[in-house]
Amino acid sequence: MSFFIDHPKARWMLPVAAIGVIGATALTVTQTANADSGLQARTAAQLLADVRSANVSSLSGTVVQTSDLGLPEIPGLGSSGRPGLASSSLTSLISGTHTWRVWLGGPTRQRLALIGSNGESDVIHNGMDVWLWSSADKTAVHHKLSADQVRAGSADKRLPSGLPSGVPSTLPSGAPRTPDEAARAVLGLMGKDTTVTTSGTASVAGRSAYELVLTPNDKTTLVGSVRIAIDSQEHVPLRVQVFSTKLANPAFEVAFTAVDFAQPDARQFAFTPPAGTTVTESGDLTTPKAGASADPAPVKTSADPSAKVQGAPTIVGSGWSTVVVAPYTLPSPQNGGAGGSAADSAAQLGGILKALPTTSGAWGSGHVLQGTLFSLVLTNDGRVAIGAVPPTQLYSALAAK
C-alpha cells in the first residue's frame, strides 16, 4: 500500500490494467482458435464423403445466423418494431443476426426455437404432430402428419433440418436453418465448376472441425467462396460461411455456438397448447410447395419473398452463375387477405421495391437491387431476374429471353 501513497498517480494503472485484461480476454475468446488441433489430415474428397455419410440422430445446440446480404433496411422485416431488439418472428430470418436453439431426438422428433427479445417462436415435431408456437401473439398451429410423411421422415438418415417437408409454415423457404441444411444446399449446387480444397482445421462451438473450402471457378458469380466446417468426430457441418467477392467478412454465416450430441430430454418435444392460447388446426397436409430445394441457391430465394411467381421461371446459365427469370406481380394491399399486418407489410415492400434505383437497357427498364451475394432486377414489364451474379449478367439474361 505504501507504494500507492508515494506514487498517487500510479493508482490509475490498476483500472487501466483491468481494462487491458478484460479487452485481451474478450479478443482471445472471440477470435476463432485456428491452432492446429492435432487432427489427422483429411483430403477434400474424404471430407465430402464424410459429410454425405454423416449419421447423427440426436443433438441439441444453439445456432447463430448472421447475414450481410446488402439488402436495404426493411423496417418490420429485418428487425422487430423496436430497434436493437431481435425479433422472434419466423418470417424475419432473412436479415441481421438470429439465434435459435435446436433439439433433435431421432428422425421423428425435432424442435426448433427462434429466440427473440422477450419472445419465442417454436416449431415442434413429435411423431405425427407438428406444432408452431408463437409467444408474441399466443397462438399455436397444429399440423397432423400423414403416416407416409412420418415414414418418409424416418427413412431419411440424414440430420433432419428441424421441419418435416410439406409443412406449410411461415418460415421463409430460402433461409437454411441449420449448418447442415446450408451445407447440403451448397453441396447440391456444387458442380464441376467448383474447386474443393481443405484449409486445415477450425474450432467451432468448442469442437475441433475440418474446413472444406468451395471456390467457384466461374468468375462471374458474386460468391467468392464457401467454407464448411465439419465436425471431426460426428462429420456434421458445424458452420457454413458464404463469402462474397465484395466483402471481407462472410456475407452469410450459419454456425453452432454450442452443440451437444447427446439424446435430449423427451420433455423438449412435448407440447400441449397452454390455456388461453389460440389453436389453429391446419387440417391435412397437402403436397409440399415448390420450396428451397428446387432453387439453385439458398440465399437467392430469401431475397424476394414478396414477388409472387405465377408463371414458370426460366433458367439461364448454369452452376454458380444461374439466373432465374420469372414473371411477377407485386402483391397489392387489397389482395393481402390474410390480415391487416400482412397487407401492410406487402404495401411496405412494394414501396421499398419501387424505391430501388432504376435502370434500363436493351432488355427494357426496371428496378435493380445489388446485394452482396445476389442481384435482383424487377422489370417494368413484369419480370424478375435473380442470380448470384452482378446486374450486368441479369441484363443479358433478360435480353436473351
Add this chain to the structure above:
Amino acid sequence: MSAAESVLTDGPQRVAGSDGVPLSRRLSTRLLRSELRLIAGRRRNQMGLLVLAAVPVFIAVAVRISSPREGRGPDFLSSITSNGLFVPIAALSVELGLFLPLAIAMLAGDAVAGEANLGTLRYLLTVPVGRTRLLVTKYVSLLIGAVWGVAVVVLAGAIAGIALFGTGPMLTLSGTEISFGSAVWRVVLVSLYIAVGLAALGAVGLFISTLTEQPLAATVALMIFTILSWIADSVPQISWLHPWLLVDQWMAFGDLLRDPPFWDNIAQGLRVDLAYVVVFWLLAWARFAGKDITS
C-alpha cells in the same frame, strides 16, 4: 492506509494486525450499518421506494379492471391474467428503462458527492476509516440498495398480482407451463439478474460520484450515461459496440422465462456487469484515494 490512521487505530481492543488495523474492526459492519441507516432514513429514498412499489400495483389494478383486449403493451403484460407473478416481471421490464437506474443514480449521487457537499466526508475519514474501506462500504451499500429496489418492485408486484390474479401455472415463452413453485424461482432469478446489472451501474455511479462534489451532478451524469447506453444500443450501425454496453443484455432476463432457460445471453450480461464493476470500482478507488478532500 495513511500514517495518521494507524496512530488513531490504537485502542484497547487492538489485535496484532499486519498494518495496525485490528481484525475485529476490519470485519466490523458498523460503518455499513450506519450507512444503510442513513440511506433508509432519507425521506427522498423512502419516496423513491414508494414510487417503485406503486408501478406494479398500478399495472395489476389497470389490467384487472380493464376488459381483456388484444394489443401489444409492454412485454409480459398480456400474460398477467394467467399468473400473478407476471406482474413483478412486467413491472421490472417497465421500470428497468428509467426508474430503477434513477434510484441507483440517486443513491450513487449521495454516496460520495453528497457527503462531500454536506461537508461530512472529511469527518467520516477522521472516524478513522481508510479511504479504500470507505469506498468498499459505499459500494456494498449501493449493492444492497440495488437488491432493495428490485425487491420492493418484485414484492409489491407479487403481492398485488397474487391477490388479483391468483397463483396459476406460469406460461413460459416456449409455450410450456411450469408450476407455481418453479415460477417463484424464475422470478427470484430474474430479480437477481436485474439487481446485478443495477449494481454494475452503481459502480459507474460511484466513480462519477468521486469526480464531483455536487450530488445532483453525479445523479444527472449517471442518468445521461444510462440513457446514452440505451440509445447506442438501439443504433444498429454501431452493433460492434453493443456487446460492450452495460445495458445491452439487461432485457435478456426474459431468457430465464424460457423452457429450458437460455443461459447464453444471461452469461454474457453477467460478464459485462462484472467487467464494469471491476473497472469502475478501480477507477473510483484511483480517483478517491488520491483525491483532496476539501470540504
